[in-house]
Amino acid sequence: MSSQNKCPDCGSLEIVEDSHYSQNQLVCADCGFILTEGLLTTTFADEEHLQEVTYSRSTGQKEQQSRCLQRGIKRVRDLCKILRLPSLFEDTAVTYYQQAIKRPCFGLISLERKEIIVGCCVFVTCRQHNWPLTMATICLLLYANKELFARTYLRFLKELAIDVPVLSLIDLVKTHLSSFKLCQKAPSIPPKFVEDKEQLVARTVQMVELASETWLVTGRHPIPIVTAAAYLAWQSLRPVDRLTCTLSQFCKLAGTDVPQPAHLRLKELHNILLQMSSQLGWLRVLKVNRKTVVKYVGDLLQHRRVLLRAAFRVVESTEGYGADGSAAEAPQRLIEENNDSHPEEEQNCGSKRAPLLPPCILNPAKKLRTPDTNPEDSAVTGDEGISDREIEQYIRTPEEKEMFSKAQACL
């Protein structure tokens, strides 16, 4: 190979290999001209002249930035391995990381936020493959602040223009329940509380689907719903022994935390089940209540589509929503309708059907917002005169000044 080389400086053919800092170089034996230095002469035009090209010139990137990128890529790969994701995910997440770091807005952010970007890449990849990873898990692994993560995540989605599918609840049920200790026999768990995992998952999935169809899922955190659904499913699979076990006890046995809103979700699910049971003649006779309805969950779930259609009236949500801010009127009207129907419904056991609406519309926590724009307010142009009296009320009087300076002196 060296015999073909010719020194560009003196034209000598005496080219020898010389090792310099563990890198082999081709050096002219006559004049000492260095023909190659390392192996970095791959892309640049100087290659023809066999001259050294620095790393940054050959790649067009500053070494400093690149080191940071390499570190980030390694973190992405590590995180994927810790989460035991398929290797395909790893490459996608790395691609996202490379794209994100190139953006000017993410180029100069703090290391903490760069670490969050690592999490965002993995999180987005999981979502796109319907892999049930929650934001809380990522935050836990990265020791990241949840609010900062959420903020960065939204920015990340916007910058990269990524479309993210919503979390697949069914997959989440499977992974969340696999951590439950109730599915294996253990000395700490009474035998009557041990449940077959397949059966528990199947019924919980049905419960979650029911919740989803009755507006209990949209806009809510998924884990509390899954927890409440799993509890109901578990109870209903052996009601005689498990009716007395509360949600908190259930979570303790399962070895998970009770997410705060799970109790509310449970109450909402109970209400839906009661509404559905009012459609079945034999359950109406039994006068089921919140506690006993659990016994019939199997029956109710089996016919859930028919029962839901019979128990609830579908509300055209868009009706009455005007473009000129009259939107607030529509829920108000629906609630009045609902309140009117309520006593009647209790007497006749569902002869008049309740509307199928999200709980936040059926039970608004506060008084409904009145439209902000009064017609009188909007008439103000901003060109009106301002009287001196109006301005003077914002200026301290001499007495007030004196009192203020006295108070400051005391401090």
Ligand SMILES: [Zn+2]
């Ligand atoms: Zn030479």
